[in-house]
Amino acid sequence: MQSKTDNARLLALTVINSVFTDGAYANLALNKALNNTILTDIDRRFVTELVYGTIKAKGTIDWFINQAITRPLHKVSPMILNILREGVYQIYFLERIPVSAACNEAVNLAKKFGHPGTVKFVNGVLRSIVRNKERLVFPTMEENEPLHIALTYNHPEWLVQRWRYRFGTEETIALCKYDNENPALSLRVNTLLITREELKKRLEAEGVEVRLSNWCKEGLVCGKIPSFAAIMSKFGQYIYIQDESSMLVAGILAPEPGNLVIDVCSAPGGKTTHLAQLMKNTGKVIATDIYAHKLNLVVENAERLALRNIETREQDASIVVGEWREAANCVLVDAPCSGLGVLSRRAEARWTKTEKDLNFFPPLQKKILASASSYVKPGGRLVYSTCTLEANENGRVIEDFLSKHTEFTRLNFKHPLTGETISELQLLPQKDGIDGFYICLLGRK
Numbered sequence: 001m002q003s004k005t006d007n008a009r010l011l012a013l014t015v016i017n018s019v020f021t022d023g024a025y026a027n028l029a030l031n032k033a034l035n036n037t038i039l040t041d042i043d044r045r046f047v048t049e050l051v052y053g054t055i056k057a058k059g060t061i062d063w064f065i066n067q068a069i070t071r072p073l074h075k076v077s078p079m080i081l082n083i084l085r086e087g088v089y090q091i092y093f094l095e096r097i098p099v100s101a102a103c104n105e106a107v108n109l110a111k112k113f114g115h116p117g118t119v120k121f122v123n124g125v126l127r128s129i130v131r132n133k134e135r136l137v138f139p140t141m142e143e144n145e146p147l148h149i150a151l152t153y154n155h156p157e158w159l160v161q162r163w164r165y166r167f168g169t170e171e172t173i174a175l176c177k178y179d180n181e182n183p184a185l186s187l188r189v190n191t192l193l194i195t196r197e198e199l200k201k202r203l204e205a206e207g208v209e210v211r212l213s214n215w216c217k218e219g220l221v222c223g224k225i226p227s228f229a230a231i232m233s234k235f236g237q238y239i240y241i242q243d244e245s246s247m248l249v250a251g252i253l254a255p256e257p258g259n260l261v262i263d264v265c266s267a268p269g270g271k272t273t274h275l276a277q278l279m280k281n282t283g284k285v286i287a288t289d290i291y292a293h294k295l296n297l298v299v300e301n302a303e304r305l306a307l308r309n310i311e312t313r314e315q316d317a318s319i320v321v322g323e324w325r326e327a328a329n330c331v332l333v334d335a336p337c338s339g340l341g342v343l344s345r346r347a348e349a350r351w352t353k354t355e356k357d358l359n360f361f362p363p364l365q366k367k368i369l370a371s372a373s374s375y376v377k378p379g380g381r382l383v384y385s386t387c388t389l390e391a392n393e394n395g396r397v398i399e400d401f402l403s404k405h406t407e408f409t410r411l412n413f414k415h416p417l418t419g420e421t422i423s424e425l426q427l428l429p430q431k432d433g434i435d436g437f438y439i440c441l442l443g444r445k
């Protein structure tokens with residue numbers, strides 16, 4: 001008879017397989033799986049730990065598996081490989097799980113998804129890894145520093161190499177450690193309906209550990225939450241789940257009531273709804289996205305927050321809309337990017353991106369920025385932002401833009417934490433303790 005814990009391992013495996021084999025987003029796949037399954041709170045936490053832990057540690061886990069097999073990993077069927085990954089994660093990273101249980105349950109899963117040969121293969125690989133556990137050691141820092149850091153702190157070696165060149169060894173390790181921590185849940189308060197202080201009191205009355213954000217005056221940061229679903233059910237109209245760094249963008253653009261604002265890459269609507277909120281439900285925010293189904297999320301979030309000044313439009317941000325030329329007081333370009341500043345929140349992203357992929361974004365970002373800038377009226381403002389640490393996607397995009405658009409100039413703004421005057425903001429997780437983000441404010445002369 002199958003136990004609930006066995007069901008938890010099976011559920012975790014289906015999510016892991018959907019991420020690694022089908023390209024699903026870990027958070028969306030996990031939430032869908034948990035919402036469609038009845039599990040105890042303990043098993044829900046176990047599934048969550050298995051999914052995020054196995055995905056984040058994929059590179060290190062694969063290194064262990066490679067020591068125990070003679071064939072290349074790509075020759076192992078995806079489901080069997082993911083069974084091995086889930087098993088190795090428990091053996092190496094979950095001390096409270098008996099090694100025998102990790103091996104036996106992996107074998108049971110192999111029976112469900114494989115044939116006698118694959119069952120024997122899974123059993124043999126895991127038993128070999130257990131037998132040789134003490135001998136399977138990473139190269140030392142002296143032998144191969146990038147690989148040692150990559151395996152110890154669960155990041156791809158190419159990315160460790162890149163960060164070592166830019167930040168040095170110590171900060172690279174700190175950045176990797178940050179990415180491996182469970183990110184804090186931060187909420188942006190809908191101040192049109194409730195004050196931050198009042199919502200903090202109400203959340204605390206529900207047993208939520210919560211503190212005021214030091215970065216954003218509309219922000220709250222939560223510790224323990226008894227039930228996320230219950231909190232959303234009770235307080236959904238008052239909150240938007242948003243990273244602290246992401247909350248800064250709308251405040252730096254600083255639209256005023258009655259303005260026309262265009263947000264050219266708006267979905268799912270975090271910054272769009274924040275802009276509408278700062279405008280006190282007046283004026284108009286035109287929210288565009290290239291995908292119609294993503295705009296539905298903007299509409300849903302606007303309705304939930306009782307915001308009536310948002311209009312959506314399906315539109316490729318790299319193509320100029322003639323009727324909007326020099327019409328907007330404010331324009332937001334939250335550009336598509338490599339996302340290397342938010343790897344703690346996107347467990348699979350460190351493995352789905354390659355160094356070659358980084359070349360894709362700057363040309364697209366430059367094209368979108370050039371198009372969107374045409375909407376800014378004289379005296380108007382534009383914010384360019386990304387959630388990456390890459391200079392080629394951040395400061396160098398701005399430099400290239402200003403060299404070709406002399407009608408624009410940088411505008412200074414206040415650092416949200418220190419209050420010092422700055423012309424651009426690059427947040428670094430290992431230094432600032434929040435997600436990596438870049439924000440630059442421009443003005444049309």
